[in-house]
Amino acid sequence: MTQGEAPAVLSIGELTELIYAAGWTDGLPVVPPARALVDRFVAASGRAADELVLIVPPLGGRGTVEKIAANAVMAGCLPEHMPAVLAALEAMQDDRFNLRGMQCSTHLSTPLLIFHGPIRRELGINCGANAFGQGWRANATIGRAVKLALVNLGGAVPGDADKATFGHPGKYTYCIGENEEESPWEPLHVERGFAADQSAVTVYGAEAPHNINNQTADNPHDLLRTIASMMANLGSNHPYLMSESMVVLSPEHARVCAEAGWRKRDVRDFLFDTARVRLGDLKRGGLHGARTQMNPWPRWLDQANDETRVPVARRPDDLIVIVAGGPGRHSLYIPGWGTRSVTRGAGNRK
Amino acid sequence: MTVQPELNKTLPQLPPLQFLERGPGGEAAERLLALGLVDPTDRPKPREHRAAPRLSTLNGKRAGFLDNHKANADVLLEEVRALLAERFDLSGESWVHKFIYSREATPAEIEHLTERCDFVVTAVGD
Numbered sequence: 025m026t027q028g029e030a031p032a033v034l035s036i037g038e039l040t041e042l043i044y045a046a047g048w049t050d051g052l053p054v055v056p057p058a059r060a061l062v063d064r065f066v067a068a069s070g071r072a073a074d075e076l077v078l079i080v081p082p083l084g085g086r087g088t089v090e091k092i093a094a095n096a097v098m099a100g101c102l103p104e105h106m107p108a109v110l111a112a113l114e115a116m117q118d119d120r121f122n123l124r125g126m127q128c129s130t131h132l133s134t135p136l137l138i139f140h141g142p143i144r145r146e147l148g149i150n151c152g153a154n155a156f157g158q159g160w161r162a163n164a165t166i167g168r169a170v171k172l173a174l175v176n177l178g179g180a181v182p183g184d185a186d187k188a189t190f191g192h193p194g195k196y197t198y199c200i201g202e203n204e205e206e207s208p209w210e211p212l213h214v215e216r217g218f219a220a221d222q223s224a225v226t227v228y229g230a231e232a233p234h235n236i237n238n239q240t241a242d243n244p245h246d247l248l249r250t251i252a253s254m255m256a257n258l259g260s261n262h263p264y265l266m267s268e269s270m271v272v273l274s275p276e277h278a279r280v281c282a283e284a285g286w287r288k289r290d291v292r293d294f295l296f297d298t299a300r301v302r303l304g305d306l307k308r309g310g311l312h313g314a315r316t317q318m319n320p321w322p323r324w325l326d327q328a329n330d331e332t333r334v335p336v337a338r339r340p341d342d343l344i345v346i347v348a349g350g351p352g353r354h355s356l357y358i359p360g361w362g363t364r365s366v367t368r369g370a371g372n373r374k
Numbered sequence: 375m376t377v378q379p380e381l382n383k384t385l386p387q388l389p390p391l392q393f394l395e396r397g398p399g400g401e402a403a404e405r406l407l408a409l410g411l412v413d414p415t416d417r418p419k420p421r422e423h424r425a426a427p428r429l430s431t432l433n434g435k436r437a438g439f440l441d442n443h444k445a446n447a448d449v450l451l452e453e454v455r456a457l458l459a460e461r462f463d464l465s466g467e468s469w470v471h472k473f474i475y476s477r478e479a480t481p482a483e484i485e486h487l488t489e490r491c492d493f494v495v496t497a498v499g500d
Contacts, residue, residue, distance in 0.1 A: 125476030
């Protein structure tokens with residue numbers, strides 16, 4: 025690990041502490057980004073070390089392949105994870121994602137990575153039981169590498185340029201795969217124009233997952249009404265800002281809908297119609313309160329009538345529905361921040 | 375117009391923006407790089423982000439107000455505007471209202487203000 029006039033050898037403990045002192049970590053210990061390791065990660069990416077992948081806001085650090093590789097090493101990635109890490113960061117450059125705002129907001133959102141297609145199996149990304157939890161190296165380290173790169177290169181230091189009031193645990197790592205094998209419907213990347221055998225990643229600015237427990241529904245109406253009730257409340261950004269938000273159905277819940285003949289579009293339409301908040305209630309709280317002129321609502325909403333039921337999105341397509349997780353009659357609602365998700369190819373290996 | 379003396383005194387020059395001086399780095403980082411580790415950070419150069427020279431007085435100056443559109447930002451700015459107008463002999467004012475508060479001001483908005491103003495006040499009213 026030494027080069028030139030390298031000083032005395034350090035113990036692992038001393039090296040770990042020195043990395044903490046340099047401010048390079050997210051609060052957990054990291055793998056030291058030794059030159060030889062970083063070079064191996066760069067080689068695995070198939071790209072030049074000095075290739076610029078993105079300028080990272082807010083402070084504008086240069087996210088070269090080598091710099092990103094150093095963060096991936098620290099996160100505990102394997103070299104073959106590099107294309108996944110790079111694809112996720114490249115997707116965030118899309119202006120609709122508003123990475124700069126997300127890096128700095130008082131809101132707690134952080135990028136959630138959702139992988140689709142063959143790359144999930146190739147890298148061992150968990151799509152099933154405990155997909156959002158601990159225990160899978162690919163989920164833990166790919167998500168962590170992306171967040172370390174965003175903070176170390178963008179300068180979004182918590183409490184400094186990152187003004188999040190609370191943050192949430194997904195700011196350490198937030199990465200899953202879609203459970204395509206147990207989904208009755210086409211996966212998200214296919215909806216967005218990719219072939220089923222193409223690999224892709226969706227990045228979505230996301231709150232923490234909110235569990236929706238329904239053990240009893242044997243029909244889509246009862247099930248989706250439960251989910252809709254979790255989506256429509258005064259504290260969420262969505263009745264005010266609308267934009268995209270996400271429902272993650274467990275395979276068992278998705279089957280309740282599919283076995284009744286419902287397509288994904290039917291699920292979205294039902295949630296769009298049902299997950300609504302009465303305008304008179306919205307005026308008494310939440311993001312903008314009675315200042316309804318601040319809300320970018322569609323023209324067809326009658327803002328003069330307090331009985332108008334305000335949806336949580338401008339259109340049904342802005343309710344993203346995916347299938348993930350393992351056995352059990354739970355689903356998730358993952359509120360967003362007010363920006364749009366982006367899906368991008370990730371290696372496209374078949 | 376009566377100008378309050380404590381506000382009309384010569385204003386001190388500001389140091390470089392302080393938040394850019396924090397973050398990763400320091401002696402520990404130098405030791406790690408000497409050990410052969412690759413720096414995972416890329417700090418911007420503070421000199422690229424220095425504050426403009428401070429005006430010696432606001433009398434006779436053109437004021438700008440950048441409303442980020444967040445709740446209460448306009449309330450705060452209106453109050454600041456009223457106080458400034460009361461205490462200084464301003465020669466004009468210009469407003470820019472951003473539509474999406476989480477996005478940076480566009481180059482056109484910045485240009486609009488720099489062409490018309492000698493100083494700009496912005497606010498977050500959270």
